[in-house]
Amino acid sequence: MGAVNFGYGISAARGMDLDRNDLGPAREIADEVPEFRACIACGGCTATCTAGNLTSFNFRMVHTLVRRGEYAGAYREMNKCMLCGKCRLVCPRGINTRGVVMQIKRKLGDY
Amino acid sequence: MKRSSWKEYEKEIADDHYYYARSCIRQNFFPGSETTFLRIMREALGKDIYDDPRHTSCTGIGYHSDIVPLDTTMAVVARQFALMTEAGYENIAISCITSFGLYTEILETWHEFPETEARARENLFKATGREFRKPANIAHTSDIVFHNREVIAAQAVRKLVNAETGAPLNIVEHIGCHYAKIFPKSGIGGSEFPYVLAGMVEEWGGRVVDYPERRHCCGFGFRNYIVQANRGFSIANSRKKLESMAPYKPDMMVANCPGCAMFLDKWQYAIAEMENVTYGADGRGIPVLTYEEMAGLVLGYDPWDMGMQMHQVDTEQVLQKMGVRYDPAAKFLGRAGKFIGAPAAAAVNTFSGDRIYRIKT
Amino acid sequence: MSSKRIVVIGGGPAGMQAALSLAAGGLKPVIVERAGELGGKLKEWHRLFPSMTEANEVLTRLTGEIAEAGVEVMLHTEVEGIALGEGGAHDGAPNGVVLAEGKKLPAGAVIVASGFDIFDARQKEEYGYHVYDNVFTTVDIERMLNGDKVALSDGTAPRRIAFVHCVGSRDEKVNQRHCSKVCCITAVKQAMELRERFPEAEIYSFYMDIRMFGPGYEELYQQAQQESHINFIRGRVSEASPTIDGRIQIKAEDTLVGRPLKMSVDMVVLAVGMKAAAGNEKLAASCDGLSLAPSGFLAPRDMFTGCVSSGAAGVFYAGTATAPKTIGECIAEGAMAAQRAAEYLKSGAKR
Numbered sequence: 001m002g003a004v005n006f007g008y009g010i011s012a013a014r015g016m017d018l019d020r021n022d023l024g025p026a027r028e029i030a031d032e033v034p035e036f037r038a039c040i041a042c043g044g045c046t047a048t049c050t051a052g053n054l055t056s057f058n059f060r061m062v063h064t065l066v067r068r069g070e071y072a073g074a075y076r077e078m079n080k081c082m083l084c085g086k087c088r089l090v091c092p093r094g095i096n097t098r099g100v101v102m103q104i105k106r107k108l109g110d111y
Numbered sequence: 112m113k114r115s116s117w118k119e120y121e122k123e124i125a126d127d128h129y130y131y132a133r134s135c136i137r138q139n140f141f142p143g144s145e146t147t148f149l150r151i152m153r154e155a156l157g158k159d160i161y162d163d164p165r166h167t168s169c170t171g172i173g174y175h176s177d178i179v180p181l182d183t184t185m186a187v188v189a190r191q192f193a194l195m196t197e198a199g200y201e202n203i204a205i206s207c208i209t210s211f212g213l214y215t216e217i218l219e220t221w222h223e224f225p226e227t228e229a230r231a232r233e234n235l236f237k238a239t240g241r242e243f244r245k246p247a248n249i250a251h252t253s254d255i256v257f258h259n260r261e262v263i264a265a266q267a268v269r270k271l272v273n274a275e276t277g278a279p280l281n282i283v284e285h286i287g288c289h290y291a292k293i294f295p296k297s298g299i300g301g302s303e304f305p306y307v308l309a310g311m312v313e314e315w316g317g318r319v320v321d322y323p324e325r326r327h328c329c330g331f332g333f334r335n336y337i338v339q340a341n342r343g344f345s346i347a348n349s350r351k352k353l354e355s356m357a358p359y360k361p362d363m364m365v366a367n368c369p370g371c372a373m374f375l376d377k378w379q380y381a382i383a384e385m386e387n388v389t390y391g392a393d394g395r396g397i398p399v400l401t402y403e404e405m406a407g408l409v410l411g412y413d414p415w416d417m418g419m420q421m422h423q424v425d426t427e428q429v430l431q432k433m434g435v436r437y438d439p440a441a442k443f444l445g446r447a448g449k450f451i452g453a454p455a456a457a458a459v460n461t462f463s464g465d466r467i468y469r470i471k472t
Numbered sequence: 473m474s475s476k477r478i479v480v481i482g483g484g485p486a487g488m489q490a491a492l493s494l495a496a497g498g499l500k501p502v503i504v505e506r507a508g509e510l511g512g513k514l515k516e517w518h519r520l521f522p523s524m525t526e527a528n529e530v531l532t533r534l535t536g537e538i539a540e541a542g543v544e545v546m547l548h549t550e551v552e553g554i555a556l557g558e559g560g561a562h563d564g565a566p567n568g569v570v571l572a573e574g575k576k577l578p579a580g581a582v583i584v585a586s587g588f589d590i591f592d593a594r595q596k597e598e599y600g601y602h603v604y605d606n607v608f609t610t611v612d613i614e615r616m617l618n619g620d621k622v623a624l625s626d627g628t629a630p631r632r633i634a635f636v637h638c639v640g641s642r643d644e645k646v647n648q649r650h651c652s653k654v655c656c657i658t659a660v661k662q663a664m665e666l667r668e669r670f671p672e673a674e675i676y677s678f679y680m681d682i683r684m685f686g687p688g689y690e691e692l693y694q695q696a697q698q699e700s701h702i703n704f705i706r707g708r709v710s711e712a713s714p715t716i717d718g719r720i721q722i723k724a725e726d727t728l729v730g731r732p733l734k735m736s737v738d739m740v741v742l743a744v745g746m747k748a749a750a751g752n753e754k755l756a757a758s759c760d761g762l763s764l765a766p767s768g769f770l771a772p773r774d775m776f777t778g779c780v781s782s783g784a785a786g787v788f789y790a791g792t793a794t795a796p797k798t799i800g801e802c803i804a805e806g807a808m809a810a811q812r813a814a815e816y817l818k819s820g821a822k823r
Binding site (some may be wrong): 113321322358 | 736
Binding site for chain 3 (some may be wrong): 038060068
């Protein structure tokens with residue numbers, strides 16, 4: 001193999017490719033918590049999040065990424081959740097957010 | 112694809128008597144292309160074009176790298192116009208895409224903000240004692256070749272087809288960003304569906320490849336490659352295009368920008384050496400031609416006379432497909448038959464079955 | 473007699489309702505319609521948001537009432553401008569409209585219900601409308617729904633569909649800064665209609681803001697998300713390009729996660745906006761007091777108590793001549809303009 005070092009690498013693409021991402025697990029999660037599909041990404045959950053106010057945990061961001069099939073790190077992120085349930089109280093779409101947390105942990109442990 | 116919309120972006124291109132503004136970097140990387148352009152203009156088209164040894168860089172690279180201030184750039188461009196005026200010409204033919212974009216941008220700026228023109232005139236006069244008239248017509252040299260594509264087709268010795276099968280060559284055309292992304296109206300076909308190179312390819316018998324990343328920048332980006340630490344995303348842009356075009360099995364690329372032609376060619380070498388990946392259907396790189404070289408092959412010019420030995424990705428595969436007769440032994444012979452040295456073997460030019468870019472589906 | 477006649481320019485929903493209300497009040501309306509039949513753009517629509525009422529139901533109700541009331545209708549007739557001169561409600565007031573070849577149609581007042589133009593999606597070159605086969609507009613989709621033939625150009629069913637919002641709205645690049653208001657809900661409605669036809673398809677909707685301003689709209693949006701499984705992605709599509717297998721690749725940023733996104737789809741639907749009618753300029757120039765808003769729509773006297781009045785006595789507005797509106801709003805304005813015109817004639821000149 002060549003592998004010549006010219007002093008720079010080739011940057012990895014940041015873009016999400018919905019042709020390559022496997023949207024199956026995202027669909028399964030939404031089937032378990034159907035109202036999750038009605039999320040409007042208002043960020044209320046993140047605003048009130050106990051963990052998110054002390055760490056870099058951003059529930060809204062992680063579950064939006066999950067819906068696009070970007071699962072890397074999602075399981076680990078969910079471990080920051082303390083399951084206090086405050087997010088469920090603020091959600092204007094009535095989403096069982098704790099259910100979303102648990103589904104992500106159940107379905108995406110391998111990513 | 113229905114390419115009819117290009118007709119909404121046609122522009123006035125002068126028919127004769129041009130003042131030639133050369134590119135800085137083309138003379139290093141594709142040294143025969145500008146000579147070929149002059150030969151096409153004079154021999155094939157019978158045009159009058161003045162190649163002025165006094166004119167300089169337009170400062171485009173320095174300008175886009177934030178090294179040269181705009182006032183300086185304007186004064187330098189004003190000087191080129193002064194040289195043109197003194198030589199008795201009023202149609203400027205610009206070889207470099209970034210120069211073309213810069214001249215267009217400056218003329219537009221002078222139009223919108225006349226005080227900047229007054230200042231440029233004053234600066235030029237103070238520095239050199241020169242005065243100028245603005246060009247009556249401004250065209251990129253690819254515009255001029257496009258303008259004459261039918262005349263060239265009438266003199267064609269061969270077409271852009273596979274000489275054995277008669278099938279049209281699959282050709283990726285790449286337009287420099289500064290050609291029409293600054294002012295869509297300044298480019299033939301506008302910025303979304305530029306037709307300047309596609310028109311040549313179609314007129315001369317080739318088939319244009321429409322691939323998803325056709326509009327994407329090659330990644331040249333001045334600052335992005337000048338600073339070594341930034342080259343990772345310069346090269347990543349070329350790779351993105353190469354990955355996108357590879358499934359179409361292009362026989363060659365053609366570009367109208369000095370930087371694009373250089374980077375699409377040379378980054379293939381770097382990617383092959385770094386990651387052992389090539390993008391041509393046969394396991395080698397995809398040759399990148401300038402439009403002058405493409406026109407020259409159609410007109411029967413000798414590839415080595417056009418400087419095609421200077422390409423990073425060997426062009427022999429295209430020459431063979433087109434049935435161009437050339438002397439392999441003469442590739443690295445200079446003017447007086449003197450050996451000019453040959454490059455070391457590179458992964459991008461050596462066939463290897465396991466190196467072909469795997470088309471992901 | 474002619475002072476009791478009121479010319480209604482345009483036979484769409486606003487114009488038809490204006491004429492009906494005038495006739496009910498004992499006045500003599502005449503609808504001047506450019507096309508060969510009444511109905512305006514409603515004729516081409518399939519179902520109406522948010523109730524999914526058939527457009528034809530609304531259309532036939534209005535045209536039926538017009539016929540029943542015996543309203544005079546002049547089809548295939550273009551209006552060149554407002555006529556000025558003697559014989560109006562008072563000196564110098566409009567006294568009718570000018571038709572082709574300078575022919576004059578006398579009237580005591582004029583109601584302008586001349587509607588809007590549909591934004592020409594070809595102007596957004598980067599979306600490839602009329603360049604790639606499977607890029608459609610929401611207008612095309614209504615037409616296809618009407619003919620019950622929603623399919624790709626080769627007749628097959630799409631497996632992946634993307635709606636693109638704000639095509640020709642909120643876009644300086646095409647000189648359309650205004651929000652066309654109805655396109656969001658139209659795209660939501662159509663996405664749900666396509667879901668019914670293509671239960672297996674993935675359907676995406678790329679939006680900048682979702683503007684659900686009407687009764688039942690937000691509920692429909694939520695239903696589209698939750699029940700119809702429409703994936704809404706916040707980000708403007710930047711370009712469409714062809715893929716090797718004849719599909720269309722689109723790019724956008726998913727602005728909610730801050731990363732670029734690309735995907736290939738079988739069908740792109742451009743939610744085209746409402747553009748000011750090309751004839752507005754000529755009409756406004758024909759009469760002192762008429763003026764255009766920066767968007768090119770006709771400017772009402774004010775946006776509150778004078779929303780159906782113009783700056784000229786005796787000239788009234790109804791419907792989308794002044795701004796993008798829903799069918800219901802157009803009909804409400806038609807009735808209101810009729811009432812104002814009747815008051816104007818009764819008071820003999822004062823506004």
